[in-house]
Amino acid sequence: MEPEVSNQSLLFLIVFVLVPLTLSYYYQLGMSKDIVWSSIRGTIQLFVVGYILTFLFDLNPYIGIPLMVSIMIVIATFHARNKGKELPNAFGVILLGLITVEGSVLALWLAFDMVEFRPSEVIPMSGMIIGNSMVAMGLALERMKSEFTENSGRLMAALSLGAKPNQASHLIITKTLNAALIPNVDRLKTIGLVQLPGMMTGLILGGVEPVMAIKYQLVISLSIFSSVSLSAMFVTMAMYRYFFNKNDQLLESEEELRTQSK
Amino acid sequence: MAQPIFSFKGVTDDILKDLNFNIYTNEKVMLFGPSGAGKSSLLFLFNRLRDPKGGKIEFKDRPITEYEISNLRRKVGLLLQSSNLFPGTVLDNLKYGPSLCGEWNPEDAKKLLEYVQLPESYMNRKVDQLSGGEQQRVSLGRTLANSPEVLLLDEPTSALDYRTSEEIEEVLERLVDEHQLTMVMVTHDLRQAKRLGERGLFLMDGEIIEDAPLQTMLTKPKTAELKDFIQE
Ligand SMILES: Nc1ncnc2c1ncn2[C@@H]1O[C@H](COP(=O)(O)OP(=O)(O)OP(=O)(O)O)[C@@H](O)[C@H]1O
Ligand SMILES: [Mg+2]
Numbered sequence: 001m002e003p004e005v006s007n008q009s010l011l012f013l014i015v016f017v018l019v020p021l022t023l024s025y026y027y028q029l030g031m032s033k034d035i036v037w038s039s040i041r042g043t044i045q046l047f048v049v050g051y052i053l054t055f056l057f058d059l060n061p062y063i064g065i066p067l068m069v070s071i072m073i074v075i076a077t078f079h080a081r082n083k084g085k086e087l088p089n090a091f092g093v094i095l096l097g098l099i100t101v102e103g104s105v106l107a108l109w110l111a112f113d114m115v116e117f118r119p120s121e122v123i124p125m126s127g128m129i130i131g132n133s134m135v136a137m138g139l140a141l142e143r144m145k146s147e148f149t150e151n152s153g154r155l156m157a158a159l160s161l162g163a164k165p166n167q168a169s170h171l172i173i174t175k176t177l178n179a180a181l182i183p184n185v186d187r188l189k190t191i192g193l194v195q196l197p198g199m200m201t202g203l204i205l206g207g208v209e210p211v212m213a214i215k216y217q218l219v220i221s222l223s224i225f226s227s228v229s230l231s232a233m234f235v236t237m238a239m240y241r242y243f244f245n246k247n248d249q250l251l252e253s254e255e256e257l258r259t260q261s262k
Numbered sequence: 263m264a265q266p267i268f269s270f271k272g273v274t275d276d277i278l279k280d281l282n283f284n285i286y287t288n289e290k291v292m293l294f295g296p297s298g299a300g301k302s303s304l305l306f307l308f309n310r311l312r313d314p315k316g317g318k319i320e321f322k323d324r325p326i327t328e329y330e331i332s333n334l335r336r337k338v339g340l341l342l343q344s345s346n347l348f349p350g351t352v353l354d355n356l357k358y359g360p361s362l363c364g365e366w367n368p369e370d371a372k373k374l375l376e377y378v379q380l381p382e383s384y385m386n387r388k389v390d391q392l393s394g395g396e397q398q399r400v401s402l403g404r405t406l407a408n409s410p411e412v413l414l415l416d417e418p419t420s421a422l423d424y425r426t427s428e429e430i431e432e433v434l435e436r437l438v439d440e441h442q443l444t445m446v447m448v449t450h451d452l453r454q455a456k457r458l459g460e461r462g463l464f465l466m467d468g469e470i471i472e473d474a475p476l477q478t479m480l481t482k483p484k485t486a487e488l489k490d491f492i493q494e
Contacts, residue, residue, distance in 0.1 A: 153342060153344060153346040154346045154347075154348060156311055156342060156346070157340075157342055157346040157347075157348075157401075157404075158348070158358070159311060159335065160309055160311060160335055160339070160340040160342070160405075161335065161336070161339075161358055161359035161362065161404065161405070161408060162332040162333070162335045162336040162359055162362050162363065162408060163332070163358075163362055164332065164362075167362055171348065171349070247310060247313060247331060248310075248331050248332070249310070249311060249312060249313070250311070
């Protein structure tokens with residue numbers, strides 16, 4: 001049994017758009033244009049991706065997979081870099097981080113036969129890994145910046161007591177990593193209880209046995225968990241040094257961060 | 263007079279303009295001046311929390327840049343304006359500096375608490391449960407744990423009330439005396455300066471405009487700026 005949403009039924013999706021549209025009109029939220037535009041844009045985007053995926057799935061996996069994975073990594077890098085523009089080398093660090101994370105996860109999947117080297121499996125699963133890692137890196141960067149600003153007094157105190165930057169940053173690194181990991185631990189704890197994870201829902205709707213769907217979900221959830229941890233760790237460890245100069249002095253302004261040449 | 267322990271020659275940066283002065287061993291120097299004059303900026307040059315753009319700073323006859331930076335900072339201890347304690351217990355804070363180089367001796371904990379006149383029972387208290395004055399004592403103990411030769415203080419009592427300030431002054435007075443420390447202290451408070459210091463440096467807009475024994479400075483200020491400052 002192939003489940004299918006017919007084109008006619010798709011048309012009735014308009015009802016779902018009409019609800020917020022009516023609300024916006026009635027309460028004069030002034031969002032009507034936005035709602036219409038984002039619905040159209042979202043629809044077109046998805047269809048385009050659908051066609052691209054069909055095209056990629058037909059390609060030789062040795063071409064299709066590297067091609068799509070690289071594109072995803074580059075886009076994700078640009079996106080995560082926005083959170084740390086004032087830090088030197090943020091782009092390179094994030095790019096390297098994503099390559100490392102995706103590379104090692106993919107290697108594990110293939111080595112233990114959890115995923116087959118087929119575009120239809122590797123690409124969506126990699127998408128989830130890269131997407132989640134991207135968010136984790138962005139969050140870690142933001143968190144690290146705010147921790148450094150908030151704790152500049154403590155950092156100066158630590159340096160004054162003879163601490164090296166890695167020793168002085170210890171506190172901040174722990175806090176950043178904690179903040180990056182806690183939501184993921186929480187998510188793992190309630191998985192399946194509060195909300196059926198997206199991929200599992202998709203597989204079940206697609207007619208896959210729930211237990212089979214759960215196996216896939218386990219693979220992806222745990223993979224995401226470890227990639228997110230690895231990502232946060234990677235950027236934190238790679239970037240904290242840029243908050244100091246080579247004389248173990250704390251850089252205090254964005255300008256100092258940007259202009260230091262190292 | 264004794265050897266200069268610090269010597270500033272033509273020291274200049276964005277804020278400070280061509281500073282030339284010596285600090286002598288065991289001297290107690292009070293640095294004061296209006297807000298924004300560059301007092302903290304100047305203090306941070308002594309332990310290389312910042313470096314000047316131009317000029318030369320010597321510590322014990324050698325350019326300050328020749329010292330290994332962590333060793334220099336251990337010898338030239340700094341107490342920041344707000345206490346900036348690390349989360350954890352009093353003990354965690356006291357042993358932070360020495361532990362960094364594996365030189366912590368647990369016996370020292372008691373001695374340090376005694377220096378700053380805190381009861382031994384405070385050892386395992388969490389620092390966020392202490393009063394402002396107690397926190398500042400712990401900070402001072404934490405700085406002393408490295409056995410510095412020079413003690414830099416950036417308005418150590420500005421966040422404290424009058425009574426607590428006096429208690430801290432008492433602790434400082436004794437410590438500096440007992441340990442033969444050289445002290446450079448930033449303060450807004452002339453009464454405090456008179457109590458703890460012997461020489462004054464009056465800083466304004468990044469320039470030292472008076473440098474004299476405190477007594478002379480406060481009774482016979484040479485410049486109109488200092489006169490105004492004293493009157494406030
Ligand atoms: N990190 C920094 N980057 C750029 N300018 C700074 C920095 N820190 C301080 N300044 C500026 O340098 C000047 C001197 O600051 P400093 O903190 O040394 O003054 P201060 O005499 O200690 O003042 P206060 O009594 O208020 O503590 C001020 O104009 C200040 O705005
Ligand atoms: Mg200051």
